[in-house]
Structure formats: C-alpha cells, structure tokens
Amino acid sequence: MSDLLARLREQGWRLTAQRRVVAEVLDGEHVHLTADEVHARAVGLLPEISRATVYNTLGELVSLGEVLEVSTDGRAKRYDPNAHHSHQHLICSSCGTIRDVHPSGDPLAALPAAERFGFAVSGAEITYRGLCPDCRAH
Ligand SMILES: [Zn+2]
Numbered sequence: 001m002s003d004l005l006a007r008l009r010e011q012g013w014r015l016t017a018q019r020r021v022v023a024e025v026l027d028g029e030h031v032h033l034t035a036d037e038v039h040a041r042a043v044g045l046l047p048e049i050s051r052a053t054v055y056n057t058l059g060e061l062v063s064l065g066e067v068l069e070v071s072t073d074g075r076a077k078r079y080d081p082n083a084h085h086s087h088q089h090l091i092c093s094s095c096g097t098i099r100d101v102h103p104s105g106d107p108l109a110a111l112p113a114a115e116r117f118g119f120a121v122s123g124a125e126i127t128y129r130g131l132c133p134d135c136r137a138h
C-alpha cells in the first residue's frame with residue numbers, strides 16, 4: 001500500500017474505489033499533477049470516474065491536510081502528496097517540471113524580526129526557478 005493510502009486509512013477516510021484511485025495516482029516522489037492530469041491518469045485505472053469526482057476528492061484531500069495545493073505563476077494548480085515533509089519547489093521556467101527541494105537552513109528563521117511586521121509567521125513558500133536538464137539540452 002502506498003504512503004498516501006496508508007495515511008488516509010489511518011485517518012479513517014472512507015476509501016471508495018474512486019477515492020482510492022485518486023490517492024493511487026497522487027502517490028510517489030516529486031508528484032505535482034494538475035487536476036486534469038490526475039483525472040486523465042485516474043481514468044486509466046477506473047474508466048468511469050468523472051472529472052467532478054476527481055475535483056471533489058482533491059478538495060477533500062487538501063482539506064484533510066494530506067495533499068498540498070501548489071500554485072505556480074499563471075499555470076494550473078498542482079497537487080502534491082508530500083504534505084508532511086516541509087519542502088520548497090524548484091520549477092523549470094520552460095516546461096513547468098517541479099522538483100521537491102530542501103534548502104539548508106530554516107526559511108522562517110531567515111526572515112528578520114524587523115520585517116515580520118508583528119505577524120506570528122507560520123510558514124514560507126520558496127520557489128526556485130531555472131531550466132531543467134531536458135530544457136537546457138535543447
Ligand atoms: Zn524543463
């Protein structure tokens with residue numbers, strides 16, 4: 001059983017065939033799929049699954065905190081099952097490929113007190129950009 005499926009089972013999430021397929025599609029390392037990509041892959045496993053079911057299931061997984069929504073400039077939102085290990089993203093500015101990266105140091109600690117404006121700061125999202133090896137080769 002996959003990591004995401006195991007986590008959902010522990011949470012007592014009712015695993016219908018549709019939900020299981022969405023969770024299976026999302027499982028793995030460096031997975032950052034758009035809702036349409038999740039739907040296309042889910043259909044490969046369960047042909048009758050509807051787009052609405054996939055969208056609703058993704059929304060539930062995000063509410064549960066088991067899947068992260070990643071917004072990248074102007075592109076469709078992506079869904080990331082790596083919700084429990086703090087990480088940042090490295091994005092190819094040409095093809096949109098995303099890798100999970102773990103910069104050294106704590107990005108929260110990097111924000112000086114004088115620039116917190118009284119906020120209780122709880123998170124940071126850092127996006128590194130560049131060209132991936134495939135795009136560099138062209
Ligand atoms: Zn690329």
Ligand SMILES: [Zn+2]
Nearest residue numbers: 080082099100
């Ligand atoms: Zn990620």
